[in-house]
Amino acid sequence: MRIEVGPVAQRSAEAWLGYAESVVESLRGNPAGRAPEEVLDAFVELIGIWRSVEPEGDRFHWVGERPPDEVEYMINALYEAGLAVEQAHAEGLAELRPAEADEFHYALVNQVLAALEAEGGSETQLAEILRQHWDVASD
Numbered sequence: 001m002r003i004e005v006g007p008v009a010q011r012s013a014e015a016w017l018g019y020a021e022s023v024v025e026s027l028r029g030n031p032a033g034r035a036p037e038e039v040l041d042a043f044v045e046l047i048g049i050w051r052s053v054e055p056e057g058d059r060f061h062w063v064g065e066r067p068p069d070e071v072e073y074m075i076n077a078l079y080e081a082g083l084a085v086e087q088a089h090a091e092g093l094a095e096l097r098p099a100e101a102d103e104f105h106y107a108l109v110n111q112v113l114a115a116l117e118a119e120g121g122s123e124t125q126l127a128e129i130l131r132q133h134w135d136v137a138s139d
Helices: 010-028 037-051 068-090 099-119 121-133
Strands: 002-009 059-065
Touching: 002 010, 002 099, 010 037, 010 059, 010 068, 010 099, 037 059, 037 068, 068 099, 068 121, 099 121
Parallel strands: none
Antiparallel strands: 002 059
C-alpha cells in the first residue's frame, strides 16, 4: 500500500526523528517496554529511510510502499510506544515529544490511518479503533 508522510516542515521532521531515536533507545533499555525488538529494529530502519530524504526546500515529504499488514503492525506499535512513553513520563523517567515534532507526528499518524482506511477491510477497522483512542488521530 502507498504511504505518504508530509509535506511538513523539515525542522518538525528532524525534531521527531531525533526524539524517535531516543525513544527507541529508551525502550530497548527497558525490559518492561511494550515494543518487541523486531518492532524497534523496524522503527530504526524507517528512521534511517526518513533521515535520507532530501528536503524539498524547507519541507519534508516521503512516499513509499509497504505491505498492509506491516503498516497495521507498525502503526499499532507506534501507538503502544506512545503509551509506554506516557507512562514513563508520569513516573519521571521520560520526556514527552517536543512541541516542534508535533506537525510531523500528527501528519504521520493521520496520513497512515487514512491510507489504512482506504485499503478497506481489517485495515479500516484498525484505523477506526485507533482514531477512537489516539488523541492525535483526528480528521
